Amino acid sequence: MEYLFTIWVIVTLNFLLPRAMPGDPFLYMSADEGQEVARFSEEQRQYYLEYYGLDRPVAEQYLSYLSDLLRGNLGYSLYYNEPVSTIILRRLPWTTFLVIAAVLLSTVFGTILGSISAWYREKWPDKFLFFCLILLSEVPAFLLGLVLLFTFAAGLGLFPLSGAITHFANYSSWWEKLLDILHHAFLPVMALTIARLGGMYLLSRNSMTTVLEKDYLRTAWAKGLPKKRIIFRHALRNAMLPIVTRVFLSLGSLVGGAILVENVFAYPGLGHLMREAVMVHDYPLVQGIFLVVTICVLLANFLADLVYRKLDPRIGDYSGIHGG
Amino acid sequence: MMISKRYNIARHLLAVLVLVLSSIFLMCGCGAKQAGQAGAGKAKEQGQVDVIRLAGGDWGYPTPYAVYPRGPGGFKMCLIFDGLLERDEKGLIPWLAEKYEVKEGGKQYLFTVRNGVKWQDGKPLTAEDVKFTFDYATKNPMVWGALDKKDIQKVEIVGDRQVLITVTEPNAAMLYKLGMVRIIPKHIWEKVDNPKEFTAPEAVIGTGPYRLTEYSKEHGTYRFEAFDGFWGPKQRVKVIEFVPVSEEVLAFEKGEIDLAGITPDVLPRFQKDPQYKIVKSPAFWGYRLLFNMKDYPILQHKELRQAIAYAIDAQELIDKVARGAAVPGSAGILPPDHVMYNPGVKQYKPDLQKAGELLAKLGYDKLDENGIRQNQKGEKLSFNLLVSSGEVRLAEVLKEQLARAGIEIKVQSVDMKTRDARVRENKYELAITGHGGWGNDADYLRERFASYSKGGALMASAPGTPGYQNEELNALLDKQRLEFNDQKRKELIFKAQEILAEDVPEIPLYYTTGYNVYRPAKYDGWMFMFDHHSLTHSKLSYLERG
Numbered sequence: 001m002e003y004l005f006t007i008w009v010i011v012t013l014n015f016l017l018p019r020a021m022p023g024d025p026f027l028y029m030s031a032d033e034g035q036e037v038a039r040f041s042e043e044q045r046q047y048y049l050e051y052y053g054l055d056r057p058v059a060e061q062y063l064s065y066l067s068d069l070l071r072g073n074l075g076y077s078l079y080y081n082e083p084v085s086t087i088i089l090r091r092l093p094w095t096t097f098l099v100i101a102a103v104l105l106s107t108v109f110g111t112i113l114g115s116i117s118a119w120y121r122e123k124w125p126d127k128f129l130f131f132c133l134i135l136l137s138e139v140p141a142f143l144l145g146l147v148l149l150f151t152f153a154a155g156l157g158l159f160p161l162s163g164a165i166t167h168f169a170n171y172s173s174w175w176e177k178l179l180d181i182l183h184h185a186f187l188p189v190m191a192l193t194i195a196r197l198g199g200m201y202l203l204s205r206n207s208m209t210t211v212l213e214k215d216y217l218r219t220a221w222a223k224g225l226p227k228k229r230i231i232f233r234h235a236l237r238n239a240m241l242p243i244v245t246r247v248f249l250s251l252g253s254l255v256g257g258a259i260l261v262e263n264v265f266a267y268p269g270l271g272h273l274m275r276e277a278v279m280v281h282d283y284p285l286v287q288g289i290f291l292v293v294t295i296c297v298l299l300a301n302f303l304a305d306l307v308y309r310k311l312d313p314r315i316g317d318y319s320g321i322h323g324g
Numbered sequence: 325m326m327i328s329k330r331y332n333i334a335r336h337l338l339a340v341l342v343l344v345l346s347s348i349f350l351m352c353g354c355g356a357k358q359a360g361q362a363g364a365g366k367a368k369e370q371g372q373v374d375v376i377r378l379a380g381g382d383w384g385y386p387t388p389y390a391v392y393p394r395g396p397g398g399f400k401m402c403l404i405f406d407g408l409l410e411r412d413e414k415g416l417i418p419w420l421a422e423k424y425e426v427k428e429g430g431k432q433y434l435f436t437v438r439n440g441v442k443w444q445d446g447k448p449l450t451a452e453d454v455k456f457t458f459d460y461a462t463k464n465p466m467v468w469g470a471l472d473k474k475d476i477q478k479v480e481i482v483g484d485r486q487v488l489i490t491v492t493e494p495n496a497a498m499l500y501k502l503g504m505v506r507i508i509p510k511h512i513w514e515k516v517d518n519p520k521e522f523t524a525p526e527a528v529i530g531t532g533p534y535r536l537t538e539y540s541k542e543h544g545t546y547r548f549e550a551f552d553g554f555w556g557p558k559q560r561v562k563v564i565e566f567v568p569v570s571e572e573v574l575a576f577e578k579g580e581i582d583l584a585g586i587t588p589d590v591l592p593r594f595q596k597d598p599q600y601k602i603v604k605s606p607a608f609w610g611y612r613l614l615f616n617m618k619d620y621p622i623l624q625h626k627e628l629r630q631a632i633a634y635a636i637d638a639q640e641l642i643d644k645v646a647r648g649a650a651v652p653g654s655a656g657i658l659p660p661d662h663v664m665y666n667p668g669v670k671q672y673k674p675d676l677q678k679a680g681e682l683l684a685k686l687g688y689d690k691l692d693e694n695g696i697r698q699n700q701k702g703e704k705l706s707f708n709l710l711v712s713s714g715e716v717r718l719a720e721v722l723k724e725q726l727a728r729a730g731i732e733i734k735v736q737s738v739d740m741k742t743r744d745a746r747v748r749e750n751k752y753e754l755a756i757t758g759h760g761g762w763g764n765d766a767d768y769l770r771e772r773f774a775s776y777s778k779g780g781a782l783m784a785s786a787p788g789t790p791g792y793q794n795e796e797l798n799a800l801l802d803k804q805r806l807e808f809n810d811q812k813r814k815e816l817i818f819k820a821q822e823i824l825a826e827d828v829p830e831i832p833l834y835y836t837t838g839y840n841v842y843r844p845a846k847y848d849g850w851m852f853m854f855d856h857h858s859l860t861h862s863k864l865s866y867l868e869r870g
Contacts, residue, residue, distance in 0.1 A: 043473050043474070047465055079392055080541075081390050081521070090541070090542050091542065149571075154571075154574050154578065161569065161570055161571065161574060161575055161578065163567070163568055165543065167540075167543060167545045167567045168538060168547055266568045266569060268543050281741060
């Protein structure tokens with residue numbers, strides 16, 4: 001229920017916000033320096049306003065917007081001249097791919113580094129890792145992306161400068177294509193991963209440290225269990241709880257990072273699309289992207305809820321008491 | 325708006341970083357730079373090349389209806405579709421029409437359609453196709469092109485290959501508008517009810533020199549291949565590929581693209597190296613300072629506007645804001661690169677003394693404690709200047725300059741769309757707007773400055789000048805519209821520029837120029853159209869020249 005209400009509020013805001021933005025999408029009087037602008041005559045402008053239903057009263061537009069949404073119709077893009085859902089669906093997989101790859105990598109490496117740090121707490125490996133990762137976590141992803149682009153793509157020529165695949169290529173097999181895609185995705189994924197690594201590291205270090213001080217671990221030590229078993233079976237399993245939650249909750253913020261990184265690498269994901277849509281005041285497309293992103297974030301929250309309950313039965317009990 | 329602002333910051337950071345990092349790489353002397361160069365081979369005189377790669381991006385499916393209204397998509401579409409006329413360096417040239425005649429004092433245009441032209445699906449082009457195109461475009465306005473619904477009265481086929489177009493009212497700029505309309509095949513489009521959504525493979529069949537062989541909306545790539553059955557001059561480039569790039573200069577240096585637009589900052593990287601050629605673009609993109617004379621009668625005084633013109637130092641604006649890559653505005657409005665530019669018009673060289681004299685004549689002869697001029701009644705010379713967030717720097721330098729002449733400027737900065745909306749509704753006192761198209765037919769002087777042109781015929785993209793009226797100018801601009809003799813028309817436009825320079829209904833601040841760099845050894849056929857600032861946009865850039 002809560003989730004449905006949230007979605008309704010978002011949908012409504014989503015409808016209203018672009019319309020609160022000043023200026024109409026077919027009025028181009030000026031342009032960014034050097035850019036070319038199509039000249040619309042007054043008549044053409046009217047024609048397009050009518051064509052897209054923008055001349056009707058707002059209430060009427062709102063109702064038809066809602067009913068369209070229920071039928072899964074996100075509207076028609078003013079600029080791209082295609083159904084919004086088609087455009088988004090084509091771009092979504094690329095962003096999802098980047099984000100999921102970055103989440104997986106940063107979680108795995110963050111957790112490993114965090115555990116190492118917690119294990120050697122206050123000794124030099126801990127201090128060294130702490131220093132490096134704090135430093136890295138302060139650098140925004142797009143800046144990392146630029147540095148990577150200049151070093152590994154432009155300087156050393158190890159990776160392509162832009163895009164998601166080699167253009168106009170003929171692949172002889174599916175794995176050749178896959179390799180090409182991975183080759184192109186490597187730097188953007190690295191940028192996102194490194195930018196997130198610091199956060200994951202701190203969280204797992206913290207969590208690990210707390211767990212390592214717990215009584216049951218002392219018991220485990222006393223029992224003379226092997227080191228590996230203690231770390232991975234006893235400690236990490238319990239330390240994972242906040243980490244897993246964090247993974248789901250941070251999906252939303254990662255999309256934000258992906259937007260800028262995609263623009264650095266001209267990567268054809270939602271972020272690239274979002275920038276273009278905002279720049280040309282394409283209401284339906286902006287709405288569509290926001291909606292898809294918010295739904296993804298809500299979905300991530302919902303999953304985080306579920307997983308948390310599953311991992312920590314006490315949460316379930318509490319919500320039972322409060323009638324959650 | 326949040327996003328665009330953040331993006332802007334990001335973009336600026338990016339620019340700085342690019343600069344820093346690229347100079348580091350330059351100093352390190354990255355050895356891979358010239359890789360792939362040797363294989364390109366030496367081009368002969370008018371030699372052919374196999375593939376040219378250019379910076380791309382998604383600009384829409386290249387049909388006259390599905391291409392995006394902004395950006396360079398229209399020019400990609402023009403590689404496939406021809407118009408009756410085409411543009412070269414000097415002006416209009418016959419294209420699908422082998423000849424044309426202006427009749428009845430500009431009421432009628434008789435085009436003779438070229439024989440032996442084939443559509444890319446093998447069918448012949450007929451006069452029927454031409455008539456169909458104009459009828460169709462009148463019903464469904466094309467995204468690209470300046471033709472208006474009400475421009476055309478009727479289109480008839482006369483004789484074997486002749487099409488007679490009767491226009492609603494004579495206008496010297498009409499030939500250009502008619503000539504630029506992309507001709508589409510009747511046998512394909514007559515069944516299409518919703519042209520904007522028509523993106524089948526046959527939608528990109530034209531008579532032009534290139535066929536579309538690949539297009540990816542998602543990746544923003546286009547591939548054009550020379551059409552063997554093309555009627556006209558031989559293609560010098562067999563395949564044109566557009567690919568998206570993250571950093572144009574970087575991609576150019578790495579040989580990923582064959583031509584790049586560059587900023588003045590990176591010029592030195594290419595200037596000394598003989599393997600590169602740098603070309604300066606004609607300045608057809610400019611900023612102008614608008615006066616709302618209708619709601620602020622004080623701006624009606626010609627002396628005030630002239631004083632402002634004298635107070636502005638365009639060269640300083642260019643040095644400080646445009647980093648040198650611009651040409652000072654001409655008081656006659658048309659930029660120096662325009663085919664009808666009048667070099668003899670009065671220009672306002674920065675002259676604070678003259679500005680002061682003019683303002684004193686208007687009664688503003690006292691200075692207040694801040695150095696702002698005021699008159700006997702104590703009214704200060706103070707104006708609000710509306711700009712978009714991208715022009716704040718320009719506005720601040722302008723403010724300083726005008727302050728030296730005792731004129732106070734309060735800068736109001738809003739986002740671009742708000743500014744546009746307010747300018748359109750005349751809700752401003754002074755405003756700055758920037759746009760392209762200054763190389764277009766000089767008839768835009770009429771759209772902007774003829775006092776009767778407000779309303780109906782006015783383009784949404786070119787607001788008029790509220791409250792400005794000059795009967796002599798109106799008459800001149802009316803007359804040039806009906807003058808079909810180029811030389812005589814030029815005289816009228818010259819006279820109009822003189823009046824405009826004297827009246828100063830608005831002040832063009834400067835017109836920006838871009839730079840292009842390419843490797844002449846790879847390909848050297850690039851050219852500018854007489855009214856346009858891009859080398860890659862001209863179809864003739866890829867064809868053999870006579």
